[in-house]
Structure formats: structure tokens, C-alpha cells
Amino acid sequence: xxxxxxxxxxxxxxxxxxxxxxxxxxxxxxxxxxxxxxxxxxxxxxxxxxxxxxxxxxxxxxxxxxxxxxxxxxxxx
Numbered sequence: 001x002x003x004x005x006x007x008x009x010x011x012x013x014x015x016x017x018x019x020x021x022x023x024x025x026x027x028x029x030x031x032x033x034x035x036x037x038x039x040x041x042x043x044x045x046x047x048x049x050x051x052x053x054x055x056x057x058x059x060x061x062x063x064x065x066x067x068x069x070x071x072x073x074x075x076x077x
Contacts, residue, residue, distance in 0.1 A: 001028050010063070020062045028062055029072045034059035 005028045005069060006018050021031065034056045 024058050026059055030056050038063055
């Protein structure tokens with residue numbers, strides 16, 4: 001997945017986040033799925049969606065902020 005593809009899904013984000021995502025080897029579809037889970041995990045489960053696979057779960061870990069920060073990917077400086 002390219003830097004531009006990552007930005008097309010997430011918008012402007014920190015270069016470290018882009019690098020972490022690229023290192024997962026995930027596809028853009030997996031990134032889109034992870035981003036959807038972050039915004040609506042309960043709704044997706046209620047609709048009967050399968051739980052995220054390992055790669056999507058890793059992307060969710062990268063994208064979710066620590067508990068003491070607001071829920072959004074880190075913005076680029």
C-alpha cells in the first residue's frame with residue numbers, strides 16, 4: 001500500500017503512522033475495513049459482520065489513540 005493510498009483513506013496523518021501501516025503489509029481494503037471498525041464497531045457487530053482478521057486488528061491497534069487521547073488518527077504536523 002502506498003503513502004497516497006493510506007492518506008486517501010485516513011486523510012493527513014503522521015508519517016510514523018503511515019510507516020507503521022505500510023509495514024503491516026495490509027491492503028487498502030483492509031485499511032478501509034479497520035477504519036470502519038474504529039468508527040462503528042458496535043454497529044458492525046450488530047449487523048453480523050465477522051470480527052476483524054489479524055491484519056485488520058493490527059491496523060486498528062495502530063489507528064486507535066491511547067485511552068487519554070481523542071479518538072482520531074494522529075494528524076500530520
